Amino acid sequence: xxxxxxxxxxxxxxxxxxxxxxxxxxxxxxxxxxxxxxxxxxxxxxxxxxxxxxxxxxxxxxxxxxxxxxxxxxxxxxxxxxxxxxxxxxxxxxxxxxxxxxxxxxxxxxxxxxxxxxxxxxxxxxxxxxxxxxxxxxxxxxxxxxxxxxxxxxxxxxxxxxxxxxxxxxxxxxxxxxxxxxxxxxxxxxxxxxxxxxxxxxxxxxxxxxxxxxxxxxxxxxxxxxxxxxxxxxxxxxxxxxxxxxxxxxxxxxxxxxxxxxxxxxxxxxxxxxxxxxxxxxxxxxxxxxxxxxxxxxxxxxxxxxxxxxxxxxxxxxxxxxxxxxxxxxxxxxxxxxxx
Amino acid sequence: xxxxxxxxxxxxxxxxxxxxxxxxxxxxxxxxxxxxxxxxxxxxxxxxxxxxxxxxxxxxxxxxxxxxxxxxxxxxxxxxxxxxxxxxxxxxxxxxxxxxxxxxxxxxxxxxxxxxxxxxxxxxxxxxxxxxxxxxxxxxxxxxxxxxxxxxxxxxxxxxxxxxxxxxxxxxxxxxxxxxxxxxxxxxxxxxxxxxxxxxxxxxxxxxxxxxxxxxxxxxxxxxxxxxxxxxxxxxxxxxxxxxxxxxxxxxxxxxxxxxxxxxxxxxxxxxxxxxxxxxxxxxxxxxxxxxxxxxxxxxxxxxxxxxxxxxxxxxxxxxxxxxxxxxxxxxxxxxxxxx
Numbered sequence: 001x002x003x004x005x006x007x008x009x010x011x012x013x014x015x016x017x018x019x020x021x022x023x024x025x026x027x028x029x030x031x032x033x034x035x036x037x038x039x040x041x042x043x044x045x046x047x048x049x050x051x052x053x054x055x056x057x058x059x060x061x062x063x064x065x066x067x068x069x070x071x072x073x074x075x076x077x078x079x080x081x082x083x084x085x086x087x088x089x090x091x092x093x094x095x096x097x098x099x100x101x102x103x104x105x106x107x108x109x110x111x112x113x114x115x116x117x118x119x120x121x122x123x124x125x126x127x128x129x130x131x132x133x134x135x136x137x138x139x140x141x142x143x144x145x146x147x148x149x150x151x152x153x154x155x156x157x158x159x160x161x162x163x164x165x166x167x168x169x170x171x172x173x174x175x176x177x178x179x180x181x182x183x184x185x186x187x188x189x190x191x192x193x194x195x196x197x198x199x200x201x202x203x204x205x206x207x208x209x210x211x212x213x214x215x216x217x218x219x220x221x222x223x224x225x226x227x228x229x230x231x232x233x234x235x236x237x238x239x240x241x242x243x244x245x246x247x248x249x250x251x252x253x254x255x256x257x258x259x260x261x262x263x264x265x266x267x268x269x270x271x272x273x274x275x276x277x278x279x280x281x282x283x284x285x286x287x288x289x290x291x292x293x294x295x296x297x298x299x300x301x302x303x304x305x306x307x308x309x310x311x312x313x314x315x316x317x318x319x320x321x322x323x324x325x326x327x328x329x330x331x332x333x334x335x336x337x338x339x340x
Numbered sequence: 341x342x343x344x345x346x347x348x349x350x351x352x353x354x355x356x357x358x359x360x361x362x363x364x365x366x367x368x369x370x371x372x373x374x375x376x377x378x379x380x381x382x383x384x385x386x387x388x389x390x391x392x393x394x395x396x397x398x399x400x401x402x403x404x405x406x407x408x409x410x411x412x413x414x415x416x417x418x419x420x421x422x423x424x425x426x427x428x429x430x431x432x433x434x435x436x437x438x439x440x441x442x443x444x445x446x447x448x449x450x451x452x453x454x455x456x457x458x459x460x461x462x463x464x465x466x467x468x469x470x471x472x473x474x475x476x477x478x479x480x481x482x483x484x485x486x487x488x489x490x491x492x493x494x495x496x497x498x499x500x501x502x503x504x505x506x507x508x509x510x511x512x513x514x515x516x517x518x519x520x521x522x523x524x525x526x527x528x529x530x531x532x533x534x535x536x537x538x539x540x541x542x543x544x545x546x547x548x549x550x551x552x553x554x555x556x557x558x559x560x561x562x563x564x565x566x567x568x569x570x571x572x573x574x575x576x577x578x579x580x581x582x583x584x585x586x587x588x589x590x591x592x593x594x595x596x597x598x599x600x601x602x603x604x605x606x607x608x609x610x611x612x613x614x615x616x617x618x619x620x621x622x623x624x625x626x627x628x629x630x631x632x633x634x635x636x637x638x639x640x641x642x643x644x645x646x647x648x649x650x651x652x653x654x655x656x657x658x659x660x661x662x663x664x665x666x667x668x669x670x671x672x673x674x675x676x677x678x679x680x
Contacts (some may be wrong), residue, residue: 036655051475093570093572094572094595094597097596097597098597099596101596101620102596102597102620104571104572115458137589174364190579230433231444232433232434232444241619242613242614244613247613255434256434256439256441256442257434257437257438257439257629258628262617265617266613266614266616266617267613267614268613269611269612269613269614269617270608270610270611270613271610272607272611273582273584273587273606273607273608273609273610273611274606274607275580276606276611276623276626277602277605277606277609277625277626277627278626278627279622279626280439280441280609280625280626280629281626282444282622282623282624283622283623283624284622285617285620286596286617286619286620286621287437287617287618287619287620289597289620314497336606
């Protein structure tokens with residue numbers, strides 16, 4: 001089959017890879033209907049994360065069951081499925097408590113690489129959620145968004161304790177931050193402050209529910225949020241970047257007793273204990289337990305309540321994967337959808 | 341009046357201080373019935389925190405209203421009251437959300453110094469909670485404990501999301517950690533793992549509700565908690581020390597999705613962002629909003645449900661304050677009660 005492989009920073013190619021096959025009886029093979037490029041794929045693409053030899057890429061996917069292992073009981077060939085970036089058994093104590101991304105049997109889908117024609121999905125019964133019927137093609141981008149960026153933005157909003165009447169600020173105007181705005185709206189936030197200095201992203205943020213846009217960053221940005229909230233700070237802040245500046249901006253934008261939901265993959269961040277202590281915020285985040293939210297998110301998408309697929313502003317055939325990465329790297333695209 | 345003053349590291353004396361007087365119409369003056377020495381008083385006593393000239397000491401207190409300012413409406417002379425280490429208005433948005441320790445008008449009682457015969461209590465209506473009647477003398481130590489160490493341990497247990505059926509670990513075997521054990525028991529924890537290597541504290545921990553005692557520290561301690569919890573870690577961990585080692589021990593003892601409630605005043609702690617991210621824990625703490633819990637804690641004490649006063653293993657007249665500090669510094673006493 002054809003699949004994207006990162007050979008070196010800046011060098012992603014569509015190579016011929018081995019066709020996946022059932023390795024464990026709990027596996028399924030899916031034919032990828034749509035996949036995409038993640039902001040986190042850009043870390044190795046930019047050489048900020050080490051690239052140790054050719055690596056298959058991609059961890060977001062929707063597809064159709066091609067083959068199910070003998071122990072797979074809830075899925076059958078022909079079904080349309082949505083999964084997330086961690087395979088998980090959905091039965092262990094950690095999964096049952098809502099943290100499938102830290103399932104005791106978790107496997108990283110990024111190591112399998114879903115920017116390809118086919119993919120092996122471990123623990124298929126636990127990992128995948130089937131749609132009730134074959135979805136109309138118009139829903140495919142939104143279902144694909146559910147597999148990572150929507151699920152991650154949603155988790156961040158839940159971790160930020162978004163609820164009716166609350167004021168929420170969102171650090172990061174990439175796909176996750178933008179869908180964090182959408183999640184905050186759906187969860188009833190009264191006021192949603194988006195940090196963004198890019199006109200097209202500001203516009204999309206407003207379409208998705210932002211009531212205010214702040215262009216300042218860092219401490220200036222936090223001060224602006226305090227100005228907008230009677231000097232107190234937001235009730236909840238979504239952090240969707242993962243840098244020292246963005247984490248401190250999030251913590252400093254939050255009122256005492258408020259909640260920071262952080263999902264930007266942490267890079268070279270160290271949090272000062274004394275400031276965190278006296279901030280009195282709640283801090284929760286990490287790799288989003290997307291699987292927890294999938295049934296609800298799929299339902300919201302198929303009933304037309306939400307349309308998160310609007311974050312894909314570039315759609316390319318899989319063989320133009322290199323351009324898909326380049327456009328995101330150069331911030332010409334928010335998020336690239338790839339069609340195998 | 342007589343009051344304790346720290347002149348230099350290791351040099352605490354009972355000096356003659358000015359009698360306090362009403363400075364604002366919302367103040368009250370109380371006659372201190374009992375006060376005590378806090379673990380946090382030992383930071384400047386040991387010279388780890390700078391001592392800039394003579395400083396009045398103490399922030400834990402119970403007492404009797406001597407005089408109430410003209411704007412004080414809920415209290416009158418003769419009432420027995422319990423307060424905490426922050427004065428707070430109990431009406432602002434932050435107080436109403438449960439964080440009086442970060443009240444927009446918060447004042448540190450430590451700057452006033454309650455290891456004395458009398459103290460001025462700012463924002464008396466908000467800060468103080470009166471007992472229904474003059475309490476029997478036997479309840480005084482427990483009511484005094486409520487003013488800080490019990491309230492702080494209780495907050496840590498709440499922040500650690502202690503609930504029936506949960507497994508909780510407690511880092512720190514000082515008064516706050518020990519009363520965190522008691523709080524965890526009262527909040528229904530099924531299993532309570534106390535970290536302690538001091539025989540007398542282990543014994544008290546067991547009396548207060550600990551089901552297991554772990555003597556290992558740091559990563560060895562965290563590994564032991566994992567051994568005791570099927571490899572997963574505790575559901576919730578109370579951190580009551582405030583050092584780099586104790587914070588990492590707490591985070592590493594917690595299962596993914598679990599809760600760390602940290603109340604040890606943070607000293608030279610920096611949290612690694614990447615480890616925190618992948619730990620997927622909830623982190624919440626800071627200066628405990630003790631005032632939130634006082635009505636409930638006073639009720640539990642006066643009905644005999646809890647007896648937190650057992651953490652005071654040394655009672656001295658106020659004029660032996662120097663010995664009170666010394667005994668705690670040398671770990672001969674867990675906590676010293678001082679009688680003016």
